[in-house]
Amino acid sequence: MNNNIYLYDGTFLNLLNLISFLIKNNIKPLNIVDANYEPTLLDKIINLKITNNLNIITNIKNSWGKEILKVMYYVYLSNEKYKELIIYYFYLNTLKYKTNILNMRNLKCVNSSLKIFKYVNNETHKLKGFIRFQELANHVLYAEIEPTNNCLLLLSAHFKRRLANEFWLIKDIKRNIISIYDKKNYYLISASNLKMNIELNKNELEYEDLWCTFYNTIGIKERRNDKLRLNFMPKKYWKHILEVSDKNEKSNK
Amino acid sequence: MELKEKLTILADAAKYDASCSSSGSTRQNKGGIGNAAYSGICHSFASDGRCISLLKILLTNCCIYDCKYCLNRKSNNIKRAIFTPEEICSITMNFYRRNYIEGLFLSSGIIKNPDYTMELIIKTITLLRYKYHFNGYIHAKAIPGSSEYLVKKLGTLVDRMSANIELPTEEGLKLLAPNKKETSVTNIMSTIKENRNKRFTPAGSSTQMIIGATNETDLDIMTKSSNMYDNYDLKRVFYSAYIPVNQDKLLPTLKTPPLTREHRLYQADWLLRYYNFKVEDILSNDNPNFNLLIDPKADYALRHLNEFPKEINTSSYYDLLKVPGIGVTSAKRIIKSRKYFKLTFKDLKNMGVVLKRASYFITCNNKYFLNKALFNKEFIENNLVLENHQIPKPSLTQLSLFNE
Numbered sequence: 001m002n003n004n005i006y007l008y009d010g011t012f013l014n015l016l017n018l019i020s021f022l023i024k025n026n027i028k029p030l031n032i033v034d035a036n037y038e039p040t041l042l043d044k045i046i047n048l049k050i051t052n053n054l055n056i057i058t059n060i061k062n063s064w065g066k067e068i069l070k071v072m073y074y075v076y077l078s079n080e081k082y083k084e085l086i087i088y089y090f091y092l093n094t095l096k097y098k099t100n101i102l103n104m105r106n107l108k109c110v111n112s113s114l115k116i117f118k119y120v121n122n123e124t125h126k127l128k129g130f131i132r133f134q135e136l137a138n139h140v141l142y143a144e145i146e147p148t149n150n151c152l153l154l155l156s157a158h159f160k161r162r163l164a165n166e167f168w169l170i171k172d173i174k175r176n177i178i179s180i181y182d183k184k185n186y187y188l189i190s191a192s193n194l195k196m197n198i199e200l201n202k203n204e205l206e207y208e209d210l211w212c213t214f215y216n217t218i219g220i221k222e223r224r225n226d227k228l229r230l231n232f233m234p235k236k237y238w239k240h241i242l243e244v245s246d247k248n249e250k251s252n253k
Numbered sequence: 254m255e256l257k258e259k260l261t262i263l264a265d266a267a268k269y270d271a272s273c274s275s276s277g278s279t280r281q282n283k284g285g286i287g288n289a290a291y292s293g294i295c296h297s298f299a300s301d302g303r304c305i306s307l308l309k310i311l312l313t314n315c316c317i318y319d320c321k322y323c324l325n326r327k328s329n330n331i332k333r334a335i336f337t338p339e340e341i342c343s344i345t346m347n348f349y350r351r352n353y354i355e356g357l358f359l360s361s362g363i364i365k366n367p368d369y370t371m372e373l374i375i376k377t378i379t380l381l382r383y384k385y386h387f388n389g390y391i392h393a394k395a396i397p398g399s400s401e402y403l404v405k406k407l408g409t410l411v412d413r414m415s416a417n418i419e420l421p422t423e424e425g426l427k428l429l430a431p432n433k434k435e436t437s438v439t440n441i442m443s444t445i446k447e448n449r450n451k452r453f454t455p456a457g458s459s460t461q462m463i464i465g466a467t468n469e470t471d472l473d474i475m476t477k478s479s480n481m482y483d484n485y486d487l488k489r490v491f492y493s494a495y496i497p498v499n500q501d502k503l504l505p506t507l508k509t510p511p512l513t514r515e516h517r518l519y520q521a522d523w524l525l526r527y528y529n530f531k532v533e534d535i536l537s538n539d540n541p542n543f544n545l546l547i548d549p550k551a552d553y554a555l556r557h558l559n560e561f562p563k564e565i566n567t568s569s570y571y572d573l574l575k576v577p578g579i580g581v582t583s584a585k586r587i588i589k590s591r592k593y594f595k596l597t598f599k600d601l602k603n604m605g606v607v608l609k610r611a612s613y614f615i616t617c618n619n620k621y622f623l624n625k626a627l628f629n630k631e632f633i634e635n636n637l638v639l640e641n642h643q644i645p646k647p648s649l650t651q652l653s654l655f656n657e
Contacts, residue, residue: 104594215305232302
């Protein structure tokens with residue numbers, strides 16, 4: 001153990017390369033952080049500027065299996081404070097036990113990783129349902145999200161298959177990134193680089209109204225259960241879900 | 254009639270159908286819009302807490318039948334409406350693009366005759382699949398009494414097709430739905446079972462029973478379900494607590510729908526499908542109804558306490574599944590993990606085992622979690638009942654001494 005904090009460039013590839021380097025050289029970091037980290041006076045931050053080995057992802061997949069890589073990637077996408085350190089110990093133990101360690105839940109790093117994996121996976125799954133697109137005047141579909149974890153890339157892969165022949169944009173307001181799909185591929189860019197004119201299609205409000213009408217009708221009054229609804233649809237998502245947002249006044253009556 | 258009013262009438266008339274699932278299909282997007290998600294996706298949750306994944310509507314609420322329990326029965330004086338196929342396509346496509354829904358759930362009252370209604374349903378879904386190239390999930394109701402070739406045709410267009418058995422007993426059906434015959438429903442189920450493959454109703458079939466409208470016991474209901482799972486390979490049986498929408502001397506008068514009973518039936522249904530339980534394990538002629546205070550699995554455990562406690566590190570998969578608080582996921586995790594290390598209570602907690610329920614029924618490395626002297630039916634039963642009924646928190650506002 002030393003007391004150094006190591007810096008990576010924020011990408012998954014660079015994180016794996018850095019971790020791999022640290023393990024090879026027997027260095028146990030105090031923490032691993034990206035450029036957004038705000039250091040305190042006592043922190044010793046070291047930037048090794050590791051050159052990326054592009055094959056590292058394939059190598060991990062071939063040696064330890066797709067599942068191991070997937071868990072590490074999902075942890076990387078999470079909002080967990082020490083996620084880099086968790087990935088470090090997860091990979092360290094994979095190398096130590098030379099096997100698929102996912103069943104070894106008595107290891108703290110495995111248990112934490114699987115919990116975070118589940119959280120990211122669940123949130124992505126929820127958002128696949130909760131995202132609401134609006135049709136803009138130029139027929140592009142536009143949605144805003146504010147997830148706890150960074151689900152945008154996983155969601156984009158889903159909508160690439162589903163809405164293959166539509167132009168769509170999904171904006172993560174919290175991280176200020178936007179996913180653009182051009183009927184072939186999607187691209188994630190910083191939202192600051194895109195000037196947008198959000199003008200709704202003339203039919204849009206009509207369909208929003210129809211959907212709210214459906215929503216207000218489909219619940220059975222005699223079975224009203226607000227607690228159950230909140231369980232499945234947590235309040236933090238409501239702002240961007242048309243039928244329970246402020247736009248639908250009747251939804252709570 | 255305006256589209257909005259039609260939608261209100263025909264969604265309102267469809268809302269009593271409990272089925273909401275959109276899972277089990279792997280339909281791909283072939284040059285159009287939409288695909289199915291094998292796990293299913295919930296897009297919203299209604300004010301009653303039920304999931305909304307499909308646009309659940311009737312094609313029409315006109316009906317030639319007069320089933321006593323049904324809102325749409327012929328003798329009810331209500332506003333009637335009918336969608337045109339184009340209207341349904343337009344709403345479905347526009348809702349789907351905006352990601353409001355996972356697909357369409359289309360049912361219908363019976364207009365003119367069963368075949369005519371079935372043809373309208375087929376026409377609508379053909380239009381959606383071939384003109385609009387919609388590859389999302391479609392669940393259609395087959396109309397009992399329609400010709401077999403129509404059922405077969407509809408099956409090639411949809412992901413799931415179902416027919417509702419409506420009541421758990423034949424006598425109940427005779428009493429409340431004299432126009433319906435059980436065989437007309439089971440015939441549809443047989444056709445689906447015989448033809449099912451990845452192009453014919455890939456997500457299989459389901460059915461629904463109304464609970465509490467006639468005087469059947471839980472044993473009648475579960476026996477019926479079990480037979481239908483065995484004979485027709487159904488994916489799901491849905492249970493719908495009876496809600497009085499009509500006044501009729503043949504119908505019971507209930508103040509609130511029997512929701513706890515419905516919940517117990519679903520719990521037991523899961524035990525049949527995933528936990529290797531048989532109906533006779535959980536109910537019998539002497540004990541034909543579920544205990545409303547305790548769930549069926551805990552009830553089983555308490556009646557068979559001599560089989561417990563189970564040792565976590567050596568019990569078989571199916572023995573683990575018998576422990577209250579251990580579900581399919583955690584049982585599988587236990588089996589996989591214990592190859593690598595001996596499990597302790599802390600590890601079980603990490604795996605998602607509900608210890609506040611399981612701890613009474615298990616040992617870890619021969620250690621019992623609680624005081625072994627307390628391993629008796631009365632103590633455990635009392636604790637489990639209280640576990641289910643959380644003590645309400647005291648109200649935060651002080652009661653006024655002088656009530657207005």
